[in-house]
Amino acid sequence: MHPADLKTTSRAVRFDQGRLRIEDIVDIAEGMACATLSQAQEFRATITRGAEFLDRLLREDGAIYGVTTGYGDSCTVTVPPELVAELPHHLYTYHGCGLGAYFSPEETRAIMAARLASLSKGYSGVSLELLEQIVRLLDKDLLPRIPSEGSVGASGDLTPLSYLAAALCGEREVLRDGVELPAAQALAEAGISPLRLRPKEGLAIMNGTAVMTALACLAYARAEYLTRLCTRITAMASFALDGNAHHFDATLFSVKPHPGLQRVAAWLRTDLPCEETPRNGKRLQDRYSLRCAPHVIGVLADALPWLRESIENELNSANDNPIIDPDGERVLHGGHFYGGHIAFAMDSMKNAIANLADLMDRQMALLVDSRYNNGLPSNLSGMQGPRAAINHGLKALQISASAWTAEALKQTMPASVFSRSTECHNQDKVSMGTIAARDCLRILELTEQVGAALLITVLQGSLLRQHVNPTVAPEAPLQAMLDELAGDVRMIEEDRRLEPDLRLMLKRIRARAWKLYD
Structure with missing residues (x-):
């Protein structure tokens, strides 16, 4: 349009x-x-x-x-x-x-x-x-x-x-x-x-402050969606890894009263049969990238309300200089152009987002490693028979996801602490808010790329899990999501170039194509 x-x-x-x-x-x-x-x-x-x-x-x-x-x-x-x-x-x-x-x-x-x-x-x-x-x-x-x-x-x-x-x-x-x-x-x-x-x-x-504020608005929308997407990916990773849904028990989370953390755990309970108890022979406690996922995603979920308030206050401010008071007939000289609130919001947001990239990267590392993925093939290769020897599944995809994660983590240095005196020392303390916002958008881009890789990975892992355990079926919300993903990405058996699949997943993520939780 x-x-x-x-x-x-x-x-x-x-x-x-x-x-x-x-x-x-x-x-x-x-x-x-x-x-x-x-x-x-x-x-x-x-x-x-x-x-x-x-x-x-x-x-x-x-x-x-x-x-x-x-x-x-x-x-x-x-x-x-x-x-x-x-x-x-x-x-x-x-x-x-x-x-x-x-x-x-x-x-x-x-x-x-x-x-x-x-x-x-x-x-x-x-x-x-x-x-x-x-x-x-x-x-x-x-x-x-x-x-x-x-x-x-x-x-x-x-x-x-x-x-x-x-x-x-x-x-x-x-x-x-x-x-x-x-x-x-x-x-x-x-x-x-x-x-x-x-x-x-x-x-x-x-x-x-229009540039930094505008970028912050766009970053907020993407970050809010990522909290939901990362939660859904965690649920699919838990299913694919035959994880323990009881880690997200309602009583367990009632004793740690961070609203965002509790909300993420509640979302996971809609996706996983959390009433189940550990069966004999199953690892009692999953590794942290599954068990502590609400504690990672929940940080961003809990930050979003105050991030919204800070961004919207700046959006709705008169932020130039001087301020003109037409009713009082005064010209007021000040510093409302200073972008400190946006700088802090973006420096904070980018840290929380990079942690989502790191979380998903760790989940992927478990999924592709036959030592930790509870019976799935190495690198999640879907090929069987003689041709299995020359097929490598998601080996390279994990390398790329690791590279994107590393770059995201590298970008988390706060921009606001790098104030520099400029303009003949008139602007001797500056916010760096626009650099912080640009950093945040770059970290979002990289984290969405990790998310695209994980969507392919959890789809592949879930399909293979159902081959290994035919009696195990995902809960309805997960099955619906897996069906949608399967309509875009076919199972990886013979090695193929995955860039087109990744780009399609990125397109879906950035269009916020999937309805994720209420």
């Missing part, structure tokens, strides 16, 4: 002074919702009052940071009145120095929506025309090409957001239908006039 068609086919997310949720940004990013600017008279009057207040200050020769002064350490430089109108153009021009991979279309839509959310709070002194211009670009799916590297997370996401400011004005490049073209051409063909920024509007667009 082309996002330009969204207004007639999906829900609208209204931008005003009301509170938005993570899901609103994610739905816009994924093309499941469109952005609309409130038509409420009170909201529009609030926005207009801020812009008019700044106009009046300028007429009265008021000194306004970033309007009649230079930026950052240059705040002591007075801008002559005849040059004030040119200053916003210079701001986004000299910040056009980003590098690295460009943000994806989904990430770019989220960034645009997050900046629109902040500016719509009515404390940035911008015009309605600026807000409407962002909506126009989203509506036509004209996406600024934004390099992902170059922000220290205070004074906001200056360099990446300069690419949004430039695109609104018909400069630099945009992506349309997957094709890069000059912004001026794209706007003209869409019937959109380039914006001419008012005196504070360049600063208002750029001096905020």
Whole structure:
């Protein structure tokens, strides 16, 4: 579906002074919702009052940071009145120095929506025309090409957001239908006039936390799904390994009152016959990657509520500088562009996610090793007879999963502790929130790759377990999931290239294709 068609086919997310949720940004990013600017008279009057207040200050020769002064350490430089109108153009021009991979279309839509959310709070002194211009670009799916590297997370996401400011004005490049073209051409063909920024509007667009907050919203949605997916994979791994379901007993978990941990254990009880007692000859206690899975997954599950609160508070904040109080007629100089809350949220989230990668990697190590997998063939090879000698099952897949896990674990160093003094020591303490968010998304990507490998592994292991123990059948939720997986991935007997299967599993994971628990 082309996002330009969204207004007639999906829900609208209204931008005003009301509170938005993570899901609103994610739905816009994924093309499941469109952005609309409130038509409420009170909201529009609030926005207009801020812009008019700044106009009046300028007429009265008021000194306004970033309007009649230079930026950052240059705040002591007075801008002559005849040059004030040119200053916003210079701001986004000299910040056009980003590098690295460009943000994806989904990430770019989220960034645009997050900046629109902040500016719509009515404390940035911008015009309605600026807000409407962002909506126009989203509506036509004209996406600024934004390099992902170059922000220290205070004074906001200056360099990446300069690419949004430039695109609104018909400069630099945009992506349309997957094709890069000059912004001026794209706007003209869409019937959109380039914006001419008012005196504070360049600063208002750029001096905020929209990039890191947008990425955090996308990370949250993926992390929440991973808690469920990793739980389901654990249940299938337990079945394939002939594990002990009693490890997830309700009474057992009632005495350790972490809600997320208890919820994960309850999910596992829906998938496994937890009332069973250990039978003779069966190992009494499973290894930690099964027995302690709720204690690993539960950390992320318990973190999600406060992560949501922190991310959504930032999303719903006015986070530029200076803040314009149109009712009190004051210009308030502060540091709301500082992304410390997002930095901490992302540094925390990425640690918990990497632990899921490590957990699944350990489960895979048990499944492929005939010393520990309780009677399954080495490397889970499905080949029997003479050709078994030349077939290797999941041997290489486990190596790849181990590589992805190692890389995920390596990325967990907190970014927020690497603050560096910059910009002539004006920005002498910075958040690194955008780097933390990018790290988190990379760890999510790697962990989803491990999850894709594990889905193939637990499917193969479960099919082989039913060959070894024909009387053993999975519980209904597991059987339904195994049936769905089997429709995508055929049993591995003769060695074959598994990359297509992995990519299909990744596609399913990122589309959150499976309904996992209530």
